[in-house]
Amino acid sequence: MSPVGRPRIFDMEAVLEAAMLLFWEQGYEATSLAQLREATGLSSASLYGAFGSKEGLFEKAVEHYIAGPGSVTDVVADEAESPREAIARLLHGSINMQTDTSHPRGCLVALSGTTRAPGAGQAGARKVVAARRAADRARIRACIVRGIASGELAEDTDVDGVTSMIHGFLLGISTQVCDGTSARHLHAAADAVLANWDAQGR
Amino acid sequence: MSPVGRPRIFDMEAVLEAAMLLFWEQGYEATSLAQLREATGLSSASLYGAFGSKEGLFEKAVEHYIAGPGSVTDVVADEAESPREAIARLLHGSINMQTDTSHPRGCLVALSGTTRAPGAGQAGARKVVAARRAADRARIRACIVRGIASGELAEDTDVDGVTSMIHGFLLGISTQVCDGTSARHLHAAADAVLANWDAQGR
DNA sequence: TCAATATCGGATCAGTCAATCCATAACTAG
DNA sequence: CTAGTTATGGATTGACTGATCCGATATTGA
Numbered sequence: 001m002s003p004v005g006r007p008r009i010f011d012m013e014a015v016l017e018a019a020m021l022l023f024w025e026q027g028y029e030a031t032s033l034a035q036l037r038e039a040t041g042l043s044s045a046s047l048y049g050a051f052g053s054k055e056g057l058f059e060k061a062v063e064h065y066i067a068g069p070g071s072v073t074d075v076v077a078d079e080a081e082s083p084r085e086a087i088a089r090l091l092h093g094s095i096n097m098q099t100d101t102s103h104p105r106g107c108l109v110a111l112s113g114t115t116r117a118p119g120a121g122q123a124g125a126r127k128v129v130a131a132r133r134a135a136d137r138a139r140i141r142a143c144i145v146r147g148i149a150s151g152e153l154a155e156d157t158d159v160d161g162v163t164s165m166i167h168g169f170l171l172g173i174s175t176q177v178c179d180g181t182s183a184r185h186l187h188a189a190a191d192a193v194l195a196n197w198d199a200q201g202r
Numbered sequence: 203m204s205p206v207g208r209p210r211i212f213d214m215e216a217v218l219e220a221a222m223l224l225f226w227e228q229g230y231e232a233t234s235l236a237q238l239r240e241a242t243g244l245s246s247a248s249l250y251g252a253f254g255s256k257e258g259l260f261e262k263a264v265e266h267y268i269a270g271p272g273s274v275t276d277v278v279a280d281e282a283e284s285p286r287e288a289i290a291r292l293l294h295g296s297i298n299m300q301t302d303t304s305h306p307r308g309c310l311v312a313l314s315g316t317t318r319a320p321g322a323g324q325a326g327a328r329k330v331v332a333a334r335r336a337a338d339r340a341r342i343r344a345c346i347v348r349g350i351a352s353g354e355l356a357e358d359t360d361v362d363g364v365t366s367m368i369h370g371f372l373l374g375i376s377t378q379v380c381d382g383t384s385a386r387h388l389h390a391a392a393d394a395v396l397a398n399w400d401a402q403g404r
Numbered sequence: 405t406c407a408a409t410a411t412c413g414g415a416t417c418a419g420t421c422a423a424t425c426c427a428t429a430a431c432t433a434g
Numbered sequence: 435c436t437a438g439t440t441a442t443g444g445a446t447t448g449a450c451t452g453a454t455c456c457g458a459t460a461t462t463g464a
Contacts, residue, residue: 005440006430029231030319033422043443044423050441054422106316114313114380116306117232121422133381161390164383168391171377172370178316179335181366188363189370196398207410208460235452245413246453252411256452323452 008050015040015050016064023061025104028112028125055121062128065108070132072097073170077139083147084197087166090140091190094173099183106174109133137167153197162197169193210252217242217252218266225263227306230314230327257323264330267310272334274299275372279341285349286399289368292342293392296375301385308376311335339369355399364399371395 018039022031033054037044051057072093076086098106110133113126141163147153153162173186220241224233235256239246253259274295278288300308312335315328343365349355355364375388 003440004432004438006442008441009430010441025317026319027231027317029229030317030321030324032420034420045425045444046442048423104318110377111316114308114377115227115229115232117228119232122232130381133377137381158390158394160384160387161394164378164387164391165371165394168371168374168378168388169367170374172372172374175312175316175335175373176366176370179332179339185362185366186370188360189366192360192363192367192398195401196394199397199401205410206408206462208412208462210411211460212411234450236450245411247414247455248412250453 010040010042010046012050013064015042016061019057020061020065020068020108021103023058023112024065024106024108028058029117029122053121055124058125059128062108062112062132066132069097069100069103070107070109073136073139076136076143079146083143083150083152084194086143087140087197088190088194091166091170091173091193092187094170095177095183095186095190098173098177099186106177109136110171110174111178133171136170137163140166140170147197165196166193212242212244212248214252215266217244218263219270221259222263222267222270222310223305225260225314226267226310230260231319231324255323257326260327261330264310264314264334268334271299271302271305272309272311275338275341278338278345281348285345285352285354286396288345289342289399290392290396293368293372293375293395294389296372297379297385297388297392300375300379301388308379311338312373312376313380335373338372339365342368342372349399367398368395 019036022035022039026035033044033047036042036047036054036057040047042050047057051060073090075081075089075093078086081089094107109129113122113129116126141159144153144157144159144162144166148155148157148159169189176186221238224237224241228237235246235249238244238249238256238259242249244252249259253262275292277283277291277295280288283291296309311331315324315331318328343361346355346359346361346364346368350357350359350361371391378388
C-alpha cells in the first residue's frame with residue numbers, strides 16, 4: 001500500500017479545486033499552464049508528473065467538478081423522487097448552482113468543448129465534457145420513461161422530443177447565466193417548462 | 203467617392219465567408235492567424251490593413267454571419283406574423299439552419315464568448331456575440347409582449363419567465379446539435395415548447 | 405509626369421505556448 | 435547502510451502566437 005519514492009507534498013483536492021475554477025472561468029483553451037501554475041502553486045514538473053498533460057489535468061478537474069458543484073444534476077436519477085419532482089429539482093437546482101456567486105457563472109460541462117479545433121489536446125478535453133452531457137441526457141430520458149410508466153405522462157409522449165426540450169433548456173441556462181439573466185427569471189422559466197410537463201400528462 | 207491609393211484586389215465577401223466558417227467551426231480562441239491566412243489566401247499585411255486585428259476580423263465575420271445564416275432569427279421581429287407563428291418559425295428555422303451539413307454545426311453566436319479569460323482581444327470578441335444574443339432575447343421578449351396584447355397569451359403571463367424559456371431552449375439547441383442530437387428530435391422538442399405557449403394562452 | 409496614398413507579398417518581431425530536462429530531495433525495500 | 439523510485443523547483447526547449455515592418459506595386463489627383 002505504501003507508495004515507493006518521494007511522497008507528494010501538495011494537496012490534491014486543493015489543486016483540483018483551483019484548476020477547476022480556472023477552467024470554469026476561462027475555458028480549456030484560454031487557460032494557460034502559467035496560470036495553472038500560479039493558481040495551484042505547483043511547478044510544471046509536478047503538474048506533468050501528476051497529470052501527464054494539460055488535457056489530463058482538465059479531465060481530473062472535470063471529474064472534481066462533477067463530484068462537486070456538477071452533482072446537482074444527479075437528482076434526476078433518484079428513483080425515490082417522482083419523475084416530475086426529479087426534473088423540477090434538476091432545473092431549479094442547476095439554476096441555483098450556476099447563479100451562485102461563490103464560483104464562476106454557468107456550467108463547466110455545458111460551456112466547454114463545443115468547438116472542433118484540430119488541435120491534439122482539445123479532442124480529449126472535448127470528449128470528457130461531451131460524455132458528461134450525454135450521461136445527463138440519458139438520465140433525463142430515463143426519467144421521462146419512468147414518468148410514462150408511472151402515468152404522469154401520456155402513453156404517446158414523444159420521449160426524445162421531451163428529452164430534447166428539457167435538456168435543451170438545461171443547457172441554455174448556462175449561456176443565459178453568462179449573459180447575466182437573473183435567477184428569478186430562470187426559475188420562472190423552469191416553472192413554465194414544468195407546466196408543459198403537466199400539460200403533456202392528460 | 204473613389205478611394206485614393208492602390209485598390210484592394212481580394213473579394214471581401216469571400217474572405218469574410220472563409221473567416222466566418224473557420225471561427226464557426228473552431229471558436230475565436232482556437233483559430234490562429236496562420237489558419238485564417240491559409241483559408242482566406244491573404245497575407246498578414248492585408249488582413250491587418252483591412253481589419254486592424256484578429257478581433258476586428260472576428261467582428262466583421264460575425265456581422266457576415268448575422269447577415270447570412272444567422273438571419274434565421276430575424277423572423278421573430280416580423281410583426282406581420284402572429285407571435286406564436288413567429289416563435290415557431292424562429293425555433294424550427296434555427297434547427298434547420300444549425301443542422302444543415304453544408305456548414306459547421308450549431309450557432310456561432312450561441313457558442314462563442316461564453317468564457318471570461320483576461321486576454322485583451324477576447325473581451326471585444328465576447329462583446330460582439332453577447333450583443334447579438336441580447337438583441338435576440340429582446341426581440342423574443344417583444345414578441346411575447348405582442349402575444350399578450352393580441353390575446354394569444356394570458357394577461358398575467360410572466361413575460362421574462364417565458365422569454366427565458368424560449369431563449370434558453372434556443373441557446374440549448376446549439377450544444378445539442380454539436381453533440382449530434384438529430385433534427386427530428388429537436389423539431390419535436392420545439393413543438394413541445396410551442397404546446398406550452400398554447401397552454402399559457404387559456 | 406510627379407507626388408501622395410494605400411495594398412500587396414514576404415520576412416520578421418518579441419512574447420507566449422505546452423512540454424521537457426536536470427539536479428536535488430525524500431521516501432521504501434532489502 | 436545502499437539501491438531503487440518518485441516528487442520537487444527551476445531553467446529551458448522548439449514551436450507557434452498575434453502583430454509589425456519593409457520594399458515593391460498600383461492607383462488617384464494635380
